Amino acid sequence: MSIVESELAKPGAEVEQFCLPEHCFHSFDALFCALTSSKPISANFPDGTYPLFVTWNTRSSRPGRSPRLRGCIGTFEPQPLRDGLAEYALISAFRDHRFKKIEEWELESLECTVSLLMDFEDAASYLDWTVGVHGIQISFPHPSLLAISPSPSSAPSPLSSNSASALPTRASLKHSFSACYLPEVAPEQGWDQLEAVDSAIRKAGWSGRISEDLRRAVKVRRYQSRHCTVSWEEYARWRTAHGGSV
Structure with missing residues (x-):
């Protein structure tokens, strides 16, 4: 187990407080700016180092329908949050081989989930x-x-x-x-x-x-995560409140 994973496995580790809407806003901002050539909003959260995943879902226009996966890629190697979230927001949006690249017209139907990983353990069996x-x-x-x-x-x-x-x-x-x-x-x-x-x-x-x-x-490594999800509407309000335009 690495030093980072050891720290994450401790009771009361800081992952809980670090799993914030701001992480999703930062990820959404990376995608929005990549698609529109807009100026990004500066990140305003502690730059910890964690394994992470960024997931994009498409919300259905029909009531009661669950969101549909649009892209999900991450890494088990600990990453600085600010650079790692921005990088994997784009990797999951553009390089998930299961899906076509996300395009600008899809932005308003998206939601973003950030998952920070913790408590890595080798399982005794599958x-x-x-x-x-x-x-x-x-x-x-x-x-x-x-x-x-x-x-x-x-x-x-x-x-x-x-x-x-x-x-x-x-x-x-x-x-x-x-x-x-x-x-x-x-x-x-x-x-x-x-x-x-x-x-x-x-x-x-x-x-x-x-x-x-x-x-x-099969060798299984089990782990837990803390995650947060924001919608396009929440991101748009956040970006506007911080001086950006959508």
Whole structure:
């Protein structure tokens, strides 16, 4: 565990007070100014250093509809908040390969969520985390390696597969998979732990069969987050109040 993660894991860490609407306003401002060539508003919050994610959602015009994901990228490497939020606001808006780049005409339908990450722990198994409390970061080797790698646990599993895996190739020996989900994703999707892990395995890029042997080979790092969300209307009022125009 890094020094930053150790500090974040302490009871009463300052992440709580640092998860502020101003972080979302700063992220929104970075996107707005990038799309309109406007002058940015200076950040006015403590410049701590944290792992972070910036999420863009599109709000539905129909009442009762949940916002739709428009982009979400972050980093588990601690970042200075002012530069990190501005950078990842643009990365998630323009470089999330799942979506087209956000365009200026979409701004008024957007909301921005900033997540600051804390309490990183290595899970004892792929089920050693709590839905609604933890996010997960998973990694696993190419399943072909499971035939020659030691079992991650000596305890028998009633779900284990007895089928033989293909022999690993030079390419598969070098290949590994990884993916992550923020803490709010599993409850939003209605997933239990198994469904969330299987979805993360797919998100990591594995398209083959998901066996119990594969699940047991997955290394899970669990973590918690503090997050804040603001709408375009809230951002526009903030920018106007600070001397900017929209």
